[in-house]
Amino acid sequence: MQTFDIDNTPAEIVKTFPKASDFFKKEKINFCCDGDKSLKETVVNKPVDVESLLQTINEAYSSWKEAGNEVIDWDQVSSTALINHILERHHDYLHDELEPLSQFVTKIFRVHGQNHAHLKELHILYHTFMSDVESHLFEEENTLFPLIRQYEETKDLETAMRIQELSQRMEEEHQLIGDLLKEMSDATNGFVLPVGACNSYRITYARLAELEANTVEHIHLENNILFRR
Structure with a gap:
């Protein structure tokens, strides 16, 4: 069945x-x-x-x-606990990763951009992504998440309305962030390395692929679970 x-x-x-x-x-x-x-x-x-x-x-x-794996029933997890999970698994990862990865993206563009034209597009896309994500994280951490924690305690209707408005805006930003991830993937043929790629090239593509996977999971937890409450 x-x-x-x-x-x-x-x-x-x-x-x-x-x-x-x-x-x-x-x-x-x-x-x-x-x-x-x-x-x-x-x-x-x-x-x-x-x-x-x-x-x-x-x-x-x-x-x-x-194999003994257990499903996390997110519907049974409090909003505060879910927010803590998002912060620890996704926000902390982005805070630690964005700037170092920027240096790698810049390095391979500087060294190989003349022969690999797509690296210019990747450089532009990545730094647009980085700027958008940094402002997005700030808004969630300093405005939206505290409001959700507050609502979980007070059940205040006015707070709920503010959360709904902010969540809608965050979802719109998620769409833009997701589009940038897709464009980066398309520009690199799914992060497939060119023949003879150096170690810096390999590290950059591997970290970009990890960034994509982590961010997609991040958006899923917010759009389809946290914001649906």
């Missing part, structure tokens, strides 16, 4: 089985910013064999559970 079917949304599937994000990424299915449509709707006009995809996800999920 299948656990997931075509009426589930990608966001629901990833919420239950986080590793499903790997399969969706492979098929270029967005589960964070546009993950609230059913899988049936999502794959319209996409060259995806949805039955085969679902079979792969369901089999992987069964194996994952048989």
